[in-house]
Amino acid sequence: MTTSVVSIVYVNDAPAAARFYGDLLGMSPSFETPGYITFDLGPGADLGLWSGQFEELSPDVPRTxxxxxxxxxxxxxxxxxxxxxxxxxxxxxxxxxxxxxxxxxxxxxxxxxxxxxxxxx
Structure with missing residues (x-):
């Protein structure tokens, strides 16, 4: 069985978030749709940016x-x-x-x- 772990981060604007993370990580997305974008972080690990799941995420809300x-x-x-x-x-x-x-x-x-x-x- 092949296993992969995708860490999903909810964002307001997936393309804007992808530009932010792409700049920080020095990489381009490995998969893109208008509302869901992933970065291949290495064997079995991806970072997913997903928009449209919540309306207007606020930076002021505590994160856990x-x-x-x-x-x-x-x-x-x-x-x-x-x-x-x-x-x-x-x-x-x-x-x-x-x-x-x-x-x-x-x-x-x-x-x-x-x-x-x-x-x-």
Missing amino acids: SEVCLAIDGGPDELNATFKQWQSKGVTILREPHDAGFGLTFLAADPDGNRIRVAPQD
Whole structure:
């Protein structure tokens, strides 16, 4: 049996969200429809952006889950990513800090969904 995990993020505008995530991830979508777009993150893992499931998602509504971008390179790479995202105007919810598993920071997409950047296990 082949297994794949798709993490779905609800967004107001899938094409706009895809431009945002594509810029952050440095990649193009692997599948696109007007309301559902995915990014192939590697064997068995995809990020799906799905619009039209809720009306006018608000960044002010608390979120209880995160998309986590696990990166190689240690603290220097994480800090470089943080500075790059800051320069792009990405909303930063929490600056780099030690969270027990290593240095991490927390950002948000334009719809208020949380994006954590952390070290790869």
